[in-house]
Amino acid sequence: MRTGSLYLMEIYIGTPPVKQLVVADTGSEVTWTQCLPCVNCYQQKKIMFNSQKSSSYKVLPCNSDTCKDLGNMRVCNELSELKCRYNVSYADGTNSLGELALETYRLGRISIPNVVYGCGNDNRMSTKEITSGMSGVFGLGRGPLSFLGKLPIYLGSKFSYCLVSHSKRNVRSKLNFGTNAVVSGRGVVSTPLVTKPSSPLYYLTLKAITVNNMRILFTRETRSMKEGGVDIIGKGNILIDSGTPETYLPTTVYQKLKDALESVIQADSIPVPKHPWMLCYKYNKNLRIPSITFHFDGGANLTFPSTSTFTRLEDYLLMTMIPSNRPYLETFYK
Incomplete structure (x- = not known):
């Protein structure tokens, strides 16, 4: 539900x-x-x-x-x-x-x-x-x-x-x-889960993000230390959290993704008061949002449609990805 x-x-x-x-x-x-x-x-x-x-x-x-x-x-x-x-x-x-x-x-x-x-x-x-x-x-x-x-x-x-x-x-x-949990069939891709001592969380290894032909790498050029408590360089650089609707990305990776999207979306983005880092557009049924592909360890490539990466709020479209140094968007939704 x-x-x-x-x-x-x-x-x-x-x-x-x-x-x-x-x-x-x-x-x-x-x-x-x-x-x-x-x-x-x-x-x-x-x-x-x-x-x-x-x-x-x-x-x-x-x-x-x-x-x-x-x-x-x-x-x-x-x-x-x-x-x-x-x-x-x-x-x-x-x-x-x-x-x-x-x-x-x-x-x-x-x-x-x-x-x-x-x-x-x-x-x-x-x-x-x-x-x-x-x-x-x-x-x-x-x-x-x-x-x-x-x-x-x-x-x-x-x-x-x-x-x-x-x-x-x-x-x-x-x-x-149990046995019903096995996922198989055409189109199924898989990537290794990474577990860490003393952590109840599930981690994956994200290698890159692609928008059209623009590939954004998770490398030492983005950040060599930890951000948001997660090491973005080694194995297990992101975690899965089904209880958090937004996707958080390292700040530098987020900015590169935002720049890539703005370069291919044929519309002017709208500044959001109090949240200047957000990517927002005036809703238009003719607006074309490109798909975004996440490339995981083991060769798994997962392509997200615009309905997974942008959400409509009244007359606006907002990207559902957030820099990891930003708080939850509570004030925006009030």
């Missing part, structure tokens, strides 16, 4: 199971939803989960190994507090504070007990997504707190997703686990 710029998935939590709509997020490992009793909760479309009515809900102790796996997201004091409490924040301003527990999840016909679950009693949603209908976040990242830790037992050790373009209506995206 798509709403706004997010992709939501249906899950059932608790006993009896309660349906929730959560963001499928490969960029985090903690799964949480808004949860009663609630101190501060935003309005959501689905019934809010009530932990006191679930017979399978088990709060974890603050001194448990699982609670300690939260790292700097752990906010309880094991000397004075019995219950494990977490505090997770996201780049767009969304935040959830609550109890960490074990709970039963149901996906399709399969029920999976004792999965780590965040019961969010105090939550804040970004202004941009306040009407999205999301109940919380489903962490698909790697790590000891992730739902994926239970996959080998119940659904196999694989998952895959296919996110349908926002321009296509009444078509659902797919998230598959």
Whole structure:
């Protein structure tokens, strides 16, 4: 299910199971939803989960190994507090504070007990997504707190997703686990996943970006150090985050891509107040936006249509790629 710029998935939590709509997020490992009793909760479309009515809900102790796996997201004091409490924040301003527990999840016909679950009693949603209908976040990242830790037992050790373009209506995206997660057939390309110690994230190696015949390389000419916490030179120089709609690029790479697009788009770009680095055009049905090809390690070339690289906002077309030294576009969308 798509709403706004997010992709939501249906899950059932608790006993009896309660349906929730959560963001499928490969960029985090903690799964949480808004949860009663609630101190501060935003309005959501689905019934809010009530932990006191679930017979399978088990709060974890603050001194448990699982609670300690939260790292700097752990906010309880094991000397004075019995219950494990977490505090997770996201780049767009969304935040959830609550109890960490074990709970039963149901996906399709399969029920999976004792999965780590965040019961969010105090939550804040970004202004941009306040009407999205999301109940919380489903962490698909790697790590000891992730739902994926239970996959080998119940659904196999694989998952895959296919996110349908926002321009296509009444078509659902797919998230598959186990044997159903294998993607094959004509047109399929692949590139190695790169894992890094102590990181729950998934990394790929991007070698170049092409606009028409203009090729923009990820080389030492762009930047020799780290930018945005990611080394853009070696293996695993970008990460996949299905919970972040925009694509962030190193500043120099972004500027070269912007220059290349402006040189081939037959229209004058429009300056955006407070965001002079943005590439924006007045919407015109005759405006031709070129496709952009990402070249990955292993020979995988992925070409994105304009519907994936530009978004229409009222009478404007905005490029959905952002320099990595710029904040989330919260102020633009208000």
